[in-house]
Amino acid sequence: MRSLVGGALVAVFMAGCGANVTLDPVTIPAPLINPMPLSVAIRIPAEFEHYVHEDEVLGREKWRIDLGRSNAALFTQLFEFMFDDVTVLGPDDDASALSIDALIEPSIDAFEFSVPSQSKTEAYAVWIRYRLKIYDSGGTVYANWPLSAYGKSERFGLTGDEPLKRAAILAMRDAAALMIMNLDKSTAISALKDRPAVTVASSQSAGAAAQEEPPREKRPQLPKRREVALPPPGPVAGPAVLSMDGNEDESGENIPEGSSND
Amino acid sequence: MTKATYRSGTMLTAGFAALVLSGCITSRVEDAREGITGIEAGEAIVILAKSYHLGNETEDKYIRCIEDALSRGSRGLRVIPHRQFVDSLFPWFEPRTAPAETAGLPKLMQRPGVADRIAEQNVRYIVWLDGDTDRVAGGGSLSCAAGPGGGGCFGFAWWQNDADYNAAVWDLKGLDSAGSVTADVSGTSFLPALVVPIPLIARARAAACKGLADQLRDFIVDEPEV
Numbered sequence: 001m002r003s004l005v006g007g008a009l010v011a012v013f014m015a016g017c018g019a020n021v022t023l024d025p026v027t028i029p030a031p032l033i034n035p036m037p038l039s040v041a042i043r044i045p046a047e048f049e050h051y052v053h054e055d056e057v058l059g060r061e062k063w064r065i066d067l068g069r070s071n072a073a074l075f076t077q078l079f080e081f082m083f084d085d086v087t088v089l090g091p092d093d094d095a096s097a098l099s100i101d102a103l104i105e106p107s108i109d110a111f112e113f114s115v116p117s118q119s120k121t122e123a124y125a126v127w128i129r130y131r132l133k134i135y136d137s138g139g140t141v142y143a144n145w146p147l148s149a150y151g152k153s154e155r156f157g158l159t160g161d162e163p164l165k166r167a168a169i170l171a172m173r174d175a176a177a178l179m180i181m182n183l184d185k186s187t188a189i190s191a192l193k194d195r196p197a198v199t200v201a202s203s204q205s206a207g208a209a210a211q212e213e214p215p216r217e218k219r220p221q222l223p224k225r226r227e228v229a230l231p232p233p234g235p236v237a238g239p240a241v242l243s244m245d246g247n248e249d250e251s252g253e254n255i256p257e258g259s260s261n262d
Numbered sequence: 263m264t265k266a267t268y269r270s271g272t273m274l275t276a277g278f279a280a281l282v283l284s285g286c287i288t289s290r291v292e293d294a295r296e297g298i299t300g301i302e303a304g305e306a307i308v309i310l311a312k313s314y315h316l317g318n319e320t321e322d323k324y325i326r327c328i329e330d331a332l333s334r335g336s337r338g339l340r341v342i343p344h345r346q347f348v349d350s351l352f353p354w355f356e357p358r359t360a361p362a363e364t365a366g367l368p369k370l371m372q373r374p375g376v377a378d379r380i381a382e383q384n385v386r387y388i389v390w391l392d393g394d395t396d397r398v399a400g401g402g403s404l405s406c407a408a409g410p411g412g413g414g415c416f417g418f419a420w421w422q423n424d425a426d427y428n429a430a431v432w433d434l435k436g437l438d439s440a441g442s443v444t445a446d447v448s449g450t451s452f453l454p455a456l457v458v459p460i461p462l463i464a465r466a467r468a469a470a471c472k473g474l475a476d477q478l479r480d481f482i483v484d485e486p487e488v
Contacts (some may be wrong), residue, residue: 027351034377123319152314154321170357177353 019161025073026172031081031180036190038101039085045107046091052134053111057118065113065164070172075106082183102142102192103135109146113167115160124163125152126171131185135168136192143187144161151173285451285464291473293481295441297433301482305386306340307332308347310394313357319394320457324471326389331475339479342383350379367437385434385481393427394406404455415455422450423471429478443481445474 051067076228080086089095095103110129116122128149136142153163184190301307309328325344333341348355353378358405361370371377399419407413425447431440449464 029349031352032354032373034374121319150315156318156322173356174351174358177356177358180353181359237451 004170006106007008009221019159019163019164020064020066021168022167023070023165023168023180024069025068026070026169027079028074028081028176031078032233033081033180035082036184036191038083038193039087039099040079040083040102040104040189041087041089041098041100042075042079043073043089043093043105044091045102045105047089048072048107051108051111053113055078057115059223061115061117063113063115063164065109065111065168070168071106071108074172074176078179079104082180094184094252101137101194102189105133105135107131107133113164116155119252120194122133122155123152124155124160126164126167127151128168128171130175130186132179134187134192137195142192143189145186147175147178147186149178270287281283283450285290285462287447287449287464287466287469289445289447289473290471291443291445291477293441293443293477295438295481297438299340299387299431299440301386302418304340304384306342306384307387307389307482308342308344308385309389310344310348310355310360312401313360313362315357316362318392320391320427320436321394321467324395325391327468327471328429328475328478331471332479334383337483339481339482340384342385342483346382346384347383350383360369363412364432366437367369367432367434371437380434388432388434389439389440390432391427391465392430395425395470398422398424402453402458404453406455406459409434414457415459416457417455418452419453422448423464424448425466427470427474431478433479441481443474443477445470445477447473 006227049069049072052062053065053067053070059064070071076086076088087098087100089103107130109131110127112127114123114125117123130147130149132147133141133146134143134144134145134257142247149171149176151167152169153166155163157163160218167225264360273344293397309325309332311322311325312318324422329341336337338392351452354357354370361367400419402417402419404417404419406415426447427445431442433440447466447468447470449466451464452461452462456461
């Protein structure tokens with residue numbers, strides 16, 4: 001009994017001192033959607049698979065949030081639900097031998113959170129800003145879509161670990177819901193179905209191709225290519241980025257602001 | 263004194279203590295009916311919180327309290343736990359995607375699998391909760407001290423909590439709003455201390471839960487008075 005009381009007191013004192021939070025791989029329910037008839041590969045960058053966020057709240061509470069494999073697990077499950085055929089690639093895997101319509105590479109642009117001592121509420125909140133880069137079968141960046149997800153959990157338990165985990169999981173579910181609703185609307189990925197491979201002759205042509213409006217209408221069915229030339233793993237060289245920022249407001253995102261941890 | 267008499271006396275004392283040791287509560291529960299309601303055997307209801315993306319802060323424990331209160335007793339309704347329902351219809355009842363008004367219901371029902379999943383669970387009503395419990399005022403002063411010979415507290419503190427909740431009832435049979443029930447409860451708690459603090463707690467949220475659940479049950483089950 002005495003040890004229980006002691007443990008509770010330690011937990012209460014520790015609650016104001018930050019914490020180490022490690023997320024377990026997230027699972028999402030099977031969504032009620034019709035999968036898109038596309039064959040895609042998803043490449044999980046190393047930093048995406050082992051994302052760790054460290055922050056000091058109000059100069060006092062040190063927080064270390066290890067998202068671990070949760071993001072990779074989420075995106076893998078989600079895309080398996082969203083597309084007819086999905087190949088998961090590691091950071092160093094070569095996609096050039098695959099017969100696919102598109103390659104998707106997710107990343108995290110920013111991670112922020114707030115705790116009750118900051119927000120003066122009873123809530124823990126998490127914001128995650130993801131970025132999806134979509135490459136066409138020619139290896140050109142076809143779309144570049146940033147998306148913001150938000151999760152909030154009220155305070156429960158003796159420490160902030162569990163509510164913060166819950167908020168992070170809800171933010172990931174929010175991202176999944178947003179991608180289900182708006183991935184095609186924001187990136188026109190479905191137009192890549194059976195699109196013929198285009199050899200990128202130079203960075204100039206690649207840039208020009210990427211700056212064009214992505215095709216919105218389905219092209220005539222062409223014989224499926226035998227080989228694709230996809231870019232090597234890692235950052236893509238050149239200016240071939242089609243920013244979808246302008247569409248973000250149309251995407252139905254409704255993310256509260258004021259997420260600074262200062 | 264027999265064992266039964268002793269037990270009865272203890273219960274009376276406990277009841278009296280609870281009565282004396284509770285703070286002041288004022289409550290108002292109202293409903294506004296927009297259509298005829300009623301529920302058949304086997305039909306279920308679901309209690310959900312309005313989206314926190316829209317600024318709503320309804321507490322999870324309040325939702326569970328309403329679920330428990332509605333499903334208990336001889337007049338208990340069949341209540342599907344909110345997380346089970348949301349998972350079964352993923353992603354269409356997530357905070358971002360859930361319909362904000364009944365006008366969105368026909369489109370929602372056309373999405374693949376949604377109408378079937380709702381029919382499988384035989385859900386007749388969705389109740390959307392909005393609101394929260396806030397501390398709106400407080401004051402007084404209380405200090406405690408402890409030493410080798412003992413300790414004690416002296417002073418007086420008070421605080422007021424307001425629990426304001428609204429329950430919007432959607433009828434999935436007619437894909438329309440059936441009306442709403444509101445509960446506004448204000449509770450003032452006191453903490454006088456003369457060596458030993460004596461908490462007189464007004465449980466505003468619990469009162470709002472009971473009041474709203476009772477009214478909600480009547481609203482859903484009963485036909486309107488003619």
